[in-house]
Amino acid sequence: MADPHLTKGIFHTLWHHFVRTAQSYHGRPIFVLFCGDKDAEGRSWCPDCVTAEPIVRKELHNLPDESVFIYCLVGDRPYWKDPNNEFRKNLKLTGVPTLLKYGTPQKLVEEECFKAELVRMLFTED
Amino acid sequence: MAFDMSQVKELFRSIGVEYYALELDATDDGASIQQVLVELTNQRTVPNVFVNGTHIGGCDATYQAYQDGSLQKLLGDNQITEPYEYDLIIIGGGSGGLACSKEAATLGKKVMVLDYVVPTPLGTSWGLGGTCVNVGCIPKKLMHQAALLGQALQDSRKYGWQYEEQVKHNWEIMVEAIQNYIGSLNWGYRVSLREKSVTYLNSYGEFVEPHKIKATNRKGQVTYHTAETFVLATGERPRYLGIPGDKEFCITSDDLFSLPYCPGKTLVVGASYVALECAGFLAGLGLDVTVMVRSILLRGFDQEMAEKVGAYMETHGVKFVRKFVPVQVEQLEQGMPGRLKVTAKSTEGSEIFAEEYNTVLIAIGRDACTRNIGLQTIGVKINEKNGKVPVNDEEQTNVPYVYAIGDILDGKLELTPVAIQAGRLLAQRLYGGSSRKCDYINVPTTVFTPLEYGSCGYPEEKAMEEYGKQNLEVYHTLFWPLEWTVAGRDNNTCYAKIICNKQDNNRVIGLHVLGPNAGEVTQGFAAAIKCGLTKELLDETIGIHPTCAEVFTTMDITKSSGQDITQKGC
Numbered sequence: 123m124a125d126p127h128l129t130k131g132i133f134h135t136l137w138h139h140f141v142r143t144a145q146s147y148h149g150r151p152i153f154v155l156f157c158g159d160k161d162a163e164g165r166s167w168c169p170d171c172v173t174a175e176p177i178v179r180k181e182l183h184n185l186p187d188e189s190v191f192i193y194c195l196v197g198d199r200p201y202w203k204d205p206n207n208e209f210r211k212n213l214k215l216t217g218v219p220t221l222l223k224y225g226t227p228q229k230l231v232e233e234e235c236f237k238a239e240l241v242r243m244l245f246t247e248d
Numbered sequence: 249m250a251f252d253m254s255q256v257k258e259l260f261r262s263i264g265v266e267y268y269a270l271e272l273d274a275t276d277d278g279a280s281i282q283q284v285l286v287e288l289t290n291q292r293t294v295p296n297v298f299v300n301g302t303h304i305g306g307c308d309a310t311y312q313a314y315q316d317g318s319l320q321k322l323l324g325d326n327q328i329t330e331p332y333e334y335d336l337i338i339i340g341g342g343s344g345g346l347a348c349s350k351e352a353a354t355l356g357k358k359v360m361v362l363d364y365v366v367p368t369p370l371g372t373s374w375g376l377g378g379t380c381v382n383v384g385c386i387p388k389k390l391m392h393q394a395a396l397l398g399q400a401l402q403d404s405r406k407y408g409w410q411y412e413e414q415v416k417h418n419w420e421i422m423v424e425a426i427q428n429y430i431g432s433l434n435w436g437y438r439v440s441l442r443e444k445s446v447t448y449l450n451s452y453g454e455f456v457e458p459h460k461i462k463a464t465n466r467k468g469q470v471t472y473h474t475a476e477t478f479v480l481a482t483g484e485r486p487r488y489l490g491i492p493g494d495k496e497f498c499i500t501s502d503d504l505f506s507l508p509y510c511p512g513k514t515l516v517v518g519a520s521y522v523a524l525e526c527a528g529f530l531a532g533l534g535l536d537v538t539v540m541v542r543s544i545l546l547r548g549f550d551q552e553m554a555e556k557v558g559a560y561m562e563t564h565g566v567k568f569v570r571k572f573v574p575v576q577v578e579q580l581e582q583g584m585p586g587r588l589k590v591t592a593k594s595t596e597g598s599e600i601f602a603e604e605y606n607t608v609l610i611a612i613g614r615d616a617c618t619r620n621i622g623l624q625t626i627g628v629k630i631n632e633k634n635g636k637v638p639v640n641d642e643e644q645t646n647v648p649y650v651y652a653i654g655d656i657l658d659g660k661l662e663l664t665p666v667a668i669q670a671g672r673l674l675a676q677r678l679y680g681g682s683s684r685k686c687d688y689i690n691v692p693t694t695v696f697t698p699l700e701y702g703s704c705g706y707p708e709e710k711a712m713e714e715y716g717k718q719n720l721e722v723y724h725t726l727f728w729p730l731e732w733t734v735a736g737r738d739n740n741t742c743y744a745k746i747i748c749n750k751q752d753n754n755r756v757i758g759l760h761v762l763g764p765n766a767g768e769v770t771q772g773f774a775a776a777i778k779c780g781l782t783k784e785l786l787d788e789t790i791g792i793h794p795t796c797a798e799v800f801t802t803m804d805i806t807k808s809s810g811q812d813i814t815q816k817g818c
Binding site: 226227228229234239240 | 431443
């Protein structure tokens with residue numbers, strides 16, 4: 123990996139980019155899937171994210187009208203493990219993958235994301 | 249008689265059962281058949297109903313058998329009903345209902361939970377989890393904690409903390425944080441039910457027929473569901489005063505914990521633990537609080553302790569207006585909060601009390617939600633006076649396939665852990681082959697007033713009634729928590745007592761403590777009492793120093809000795 127300070131800078135931008143994106147959709151229900159970064163071959167360092175992604179994608183058609191789905195990468199493994207990273211500090215994320223409804227306490231963490239019916243419940247019920 | 253005859257025929261027709269009707273007045277042998285019937289069944293009247301050879305009785309008896317399911321059993325289940333959709337349907341998704349449903353599902357049963365919150369007169373509603381999670385124990389304890397932190401900030405200066413700012417409290421920040429936490433609990437229950445494959449309906453459930461309920465959701469859509477067994481766990485809601493302006497202008501605990509604006513100058517009507525706990529933390533947050541009490545404080549609790557709880561509140565900023573009842577609430581000005589004028593009458597004369605408040609909180613008691621769920625349709629008896637459901641020691645109602653748990657039980661304790669325990673054990677008895685029953689004896693509780701009161705076992709009055717004053721020895725002491733010394737807080741206020749049965753080895757049958765962290769202090773002693781704690785065992789137990797709880801290990805002054813318990817030193 124490149125110079126760690128530079129790397130931190132890139133991910134710092136990632137967090138702000140996420141916040142700006144979410145804010146631009148203010149007023150609509152926003153669902154976010156947080157996953158570990160993918161390498162050049164498109165595989166994530168997080169095996170649970172690899173499992174969860176297709177399951178979540180299959181339920182996307184259940185998203186309510188007007189809602190927005192954001193797919194957000196939280197950085198490489200060392201950045202994610204750092205307890206001070208922005209996602210942990212500001213969103214209280216404790217694990218990846220995390221699928222949540224932004225601005226509400228409703229979320230699914232890690233193996234909960236493997237269960238299609240829980241994903242469907244998150245998308246469809248209030 | 250003819251009417252009864254056709255009622256019975258109609259019943260069988262409605263459930264699709266073929267019957268043979270022998271009309272006695274149309275038979276030559278009518279009279280002698282009637283005589284034989286009397287000998288066989290002790291019944292002279294008609295209709296006289298037999299099912300598969302078993303005598304049921306007349307019209308009323310046949311309807312009763314239909315309502316309680318015994319008729320269907322005699323007919324053989326498959327003959328008149330399809331198999332039930334669920335093994336178990338639970339009406340009410342609170343502490344009891346959820347515990348029961350999860351246990352039953354874990355034991356492999358097909359379970360449905362219905363939970364529906366009828367909005368308060370002011371429109372407040374909440375999510376899955378029942379009273380405790382949404383408008384009871386959880387937000388209450390968090391607000392109590394907010395108030396305690398305020399007190400701690402005051403104490404902190406004595407411990408050397410120096411800061412310039414005047415510390416103020418922001419109601420909205422507190423409510424948002426608490427509601428966020430509650431929201432995560434609501435969601436957690438949804439996930440937990442889904443993971444256990446329990447069907448959850450956010451619908452109002454009511455019985456329409458034996459074994460069948462109608463479920464109506466928020467949008468008015470109706471579905472029907474059947475089950476072999478039902479559990480009533482509908483809980484209670486706050487009672488109103490029944491005076492002009494109560495529902496229009498007053499709030500209850502149902503509204504308080506999500507109130508989007510600070511309640512301001514508040515009148516709390518009532519002397520229940522809900523009233524005193526709410527008055528306590530509101531005052532602790534800096535609000536002007538008055539409690540209006542009709543007669544005694546904390547009915548049902550040890551009255552010596554109740555008066556001490558009240559006395560502490562009174563010396564710490566809570567005003568009490570005793571022996572008055574409100575007769576009218578008028579709105580002087582709308583707003584968040586608005587201005588209300590309360591008029592009250594003395595219970596002992598013609599004196600009138602009138603005062604202006606921003607908020608009036610009614611906490612005079614809670615009523616069971618049993619009157620509008622179709623119980624009369626299926627014959628489940630309730631206590632007409634209080635709406636509660638009488639059950640046997642296995643939580644079964646008078647209708648064998650209907651059980652009840654939690655706050656709605658007649659004569660049982662209204663506590664979350666009791667409901668949870670009852671719900672779990674019920675499921676284990678129904679589906680897990682267990683025979684363990686819920687133990688309602690020596691259940692510990694704590695009232696989270698500004699000075700907390702924890703207890704387990706008998707209040708002193710009840711112990712005297714049950715055992716006789718001469719057969720009891722009461723040990724007691726005042727104590728001064730170490731943390732209060734430097735802070736300059738009251739000595740000779742915290743108090744502990746134990747009630748011992750002299751005829752049973754000085755068995756501890758009642759334990760009471762008024763002091764900080766009373767809940768934490770009491771919990772362990774409840775287990776000891778379950779093990780048959782005696783005064784001697786307590787004396788043999790070495791205390792942890794310095795704590796409040798250790799006072800129980802060194803109590804040697806009895807009430808009967810008349811000795812002074814005022815503390816001088818350490």
